[in-house]
Amino acid sequence: MKMLRPLYTTATGIVASVMLLAFIVLAIVAPMVWGDAAVARDILDRNAPTSAEHWFGTTRLGQDIFLRTLVATRLSLVAALIAAAIGICIGLPVGLFASALGPRAKGFFTGVINVMIAFPAVLLALFVAVIVGAGTKAAVIGIGIAMAPGFARLAQTMTASVAKLDYVAAARTMGIGTPRILTRHILPNVAEPLVIQAATSVGVCILGVATMSFLGVGTASPAYDWGSLMITAQKEGNFYPAPLSVIGPATMTALAGIAFVMLGESIAGTIQDTQATGKVNRLARQLRATMKGIPQGAAAAELAAAGASPAASSLAPVLEVDNLKVAFPTADGVVWPVRGISLTLAAGERIGVVGESGSGKTLSMLAIAQLIDYPGQVSADRLDFSGTDIRRLSPAALSRFLGTNLAMVFQNPMSSLNPAMRIGVQVAESSRVHRGLSASEGRQLAIEKLGEVGIPEPELRLRQYPFEFSGGMQQRAMIAMGLTEAPKLIIADEPTTALDVTVQRQILDLLERINAEEGTAIVLISHDIAVVTSVCARVIVMYGGLIMEDLPTDGLLTEAAHPYTLALVEAVPDTHTDKTSPLATIPGRPPALAAMPPGCPFAPRCAFATPECEATQPPLAPSGIGHRVACHHPQTRATVAAAAVARAGSREEVDGDG
Amino acid sequence: MEVTAARAWVRRINRLIISLVAVLTLSFLMIQLIPGDPVRTALGPDAPQELVLERTHQLGLDRNIFIQYINYWKNVFTGNLGDSIIYGTPISSMLAARAPNTLILVAMSMVATLVLALLGGVVVGIVTRSSRLTSLRLFFNMSTAWVGALPSFLLAPVFVYFFAMRAGWFPIAFASGYKWFVLPLAAIALGTIANLSRIVRSSTEKVLGEDYILVARSKRLPRRRIYFRHALPNLLTAALTIGGLQVGAAVTGTIVVEQVFAIPGLGQMLTTAIVQGDFPAAQICMLIFATSVLVVNLVVDILLVFFDPRAGREVGQS
């Protein structure tokens, strides 16, 4: 069973299994070996203190409490197991039954279950004890019933979540019968959480049953379990001469409970592997030491002495980046999602960054914005924003400088806006923090900016929360938030991917308008080359953490030279694509970060790759005006098409007209 | 908007009232479900038949069940809770002596749990965010898991042994003054603090990984503002939901701890009543415990509406 693997491979699992095994052996063996000795009375040695002979002291009748604790293992464990079984046998069917109910009945049922779960198990068990009378039976039945709501809810939520999954719907559309759907598609996928909850609940039952006995409403003389040993010792005054008479059985109970809870957690895999995370930290420290880069704040003193806060120069390029790298330590070693990119962005320019998932486009922009979080590390030979080397700024100066000059817009507007803050507060926040605006000034600014991005009735909308906005309106609000400080640059990372086409058009138009009216430079990141080219004057194509090609949008169809760029252009159908021939495809898949090829990252998928390509990464070299390409063997659309025909011909016989 | 929020409160109070009616009814039915003659069981086989009949009549158990139910409601609301079947003393005077001790313990342990667990969980969550200080995170998770798994019936005697018997800082059992209060409170709240702070830490880490925190960072807001203005309200939702569930553990802990420290409280009264078959007393204790659980949950719910703007509307819509 793969599910049980953690029991002998993880530290927690091994500890839990060893403890469990010990308890099970004790439960079987102890009553056979010490059963008689544990009830043997010694009138001369009553209420004895802790000694070498009686570790936990003796009872009022002179019975050895340590031996009794060992012998009580069996009753304590068996009672808990029965209680857990009762909980499962009541809870699961009830939960399954409830998941078949109509929506209204289900809502009522869920409400009842929620209230019952809020009630402490012991209180429910005491309720049962009132009815059936004190005793082991009351404790077991009571705790068992108290466990049932938890299982009912688990069964209900699990079947609900699995039944919603597409593969169950797929099985149903294939005409698979309900029994087979249940056994083949649902049960195997819900077994794990069930086993985990069952294991954990045995632990809870051990404590619950012991508590009942300890309160005097569970097991009572002449039978004894851990709970009744504790209360008897306390009542009979053994605690003061021999504190272990109470603490001993209590410890046994706690250990047994913990063993079962750990068992569940190790199966669930909730406890992380120490070694892996330790390694990440070690690697992060090494990286920080080795990656060259000017330590932050090195020149802060100079700036402070000159009495100048850095000002954005309107003449300098907005962005000058040279050899930017991003490294992330992982449990399997360091990976480099961005491996050295260089680019310059003129004031007011619009560039698009295109690449598939994993190309490094997002991380390189986060690195430029100084937003890579630990354990990631960034280095660059040059990182100038508006003529200022932002790595030399003190943290405070950097915050103010980037906070007012750079705005970011992210992919998912719903998750990018703080759900617990009103829109207006979020829009005005930057200006209130960086420029010290008053609340009413902030309000005015928010109204103005929300109006600018085309949100109707901004004075009403600013009092609303993000969930009261549609996706398109949320993204507009995000853009308004970025505009409050009249930034030099907006970096928009897939700003329209989560939106519908018509809304996408509106957002793209808005970005273009801002660029035209305010002269704000724009970096638009997208996986969709058509989105980028419809807005940007220049396109940067990224692959495997490197820039493959950098060219004017106008030249994309005529001058593109990198086989990857050409393949991207051909792979996307547009409204004029020839329907009679297949789309161009790129065989294989992008390289894994951990296994980056030594040469060109695209070489393994490239039709024109030579041994040279596999050995060395071509530099990003100029190739015409405003055009850079990183390829040993630049191509054109014609040569790519010819190669595709040739390839198709060699694979299978094609009739002459191809 | 304020109207919908108000409607959400009304709905929650409605739900509380329905739950209270259910609890009241169940506590009434509890006695009807006892097999045999409960009065005979309570007084023992040797009690004279006249006494049994007299008590049965006193308790109104010889009447029609519907009349009993209506009288039960009347009695609960007028505070006329009847007499203990065993002692014959009025239950209300027994409660007056015991309820304050218990309710203070439960309330104080809830307050301590919420305050300390939020504080500790958030602070550790911040310093261990995005795999920083992973060894601290591991230590914190492990230690809170272990401490959280320690039952009050273990913690209480251990505390007594070290801090009362050996060090002599606190009384070993219930006494006058306030010092007796410390050890029981610690024994109840230590576990709930550990459990809740572990959850608060992980939800802090989760919230700090959300997109809107990245956005807040991209706005270059001061750290303190990011943590307290942007992260805290969002993690309170999870913390309060789980925190409300800790009231169960607090009630259990209180009942146990009363036993260890010989505190005259509701827990002790309840368990004694169960053992002795003093069901009118047991009934009322049950009712008080159940009500306090429901009320704490209502308070948590109302706080949730306060902190989470969505909570108010969702209820209004569904």
Next chain:
Amino acid sequence: MGELAIRDLSVTYGRGGAARTVVKHADLVIPQGKVIGLVGESGSGKSTVARAILGLVKPSGGVVTMDGVNLASLRAAERARRVQMIFQDPYGSLNPRMTVGQIVAEALSHRGLRPAERRAEVLRLLELVSMSSEVVPRLPRRLSGGQRQRVAIARAFAAQPDVIVADEITSALDVSVQAQVLNVLREILASERHSMLFISHNLAVVRYICDHVAVMQEGVIVEQGDVEQVMGSPQHDYTRALLAAVPRLV
């Protein structure tokens, strides 16, 4: 083999005050051997149409018929031979605990094949979607998104249904992978001569794959016809707005 017809289909979710009608009196015919596109934005009701055809939601009005037979009157196994579906999310639509071979073979279970024939048919279907026999013993998590989606296509074709419904099957994929999946779909449609309802928000993709197209807005089919005609000279404002919004390469 035959013609799937949707007549006056309405679907309502919820009841009472919370009721929302997401499909309103939709009429749509998928003739034998044709590929019909259904385009619209999120919330337009296009996925609900798919689920209604498959019997995964219950229509509040109207019928879905196959050669005049009401699909709702058929037993599950019978319906499975008539219609099949390919889902949007290739990560959710394959059972994580079944191998590729088992997933495809399960869809063959109604065809009464002998074990050896069944194995051969699984290989043939995988070949059809350009996958080698190596993947047969693999679990879905070891496949890329594009590979998973191709397995889902093979599974849908395995039941040899009259009509296949494909719901946004490339929207979760990277562009280079989307091209692979579209090519595979095109080839298999050409060779097996199936009818298909191809649902997408991407007009360019719909134009590339489909013969006819229907445009849906807020639960209503506002325009339908030959795909070149609709895209060339759209009649409805919404169709025009959709077309104008498509980002163009250069």
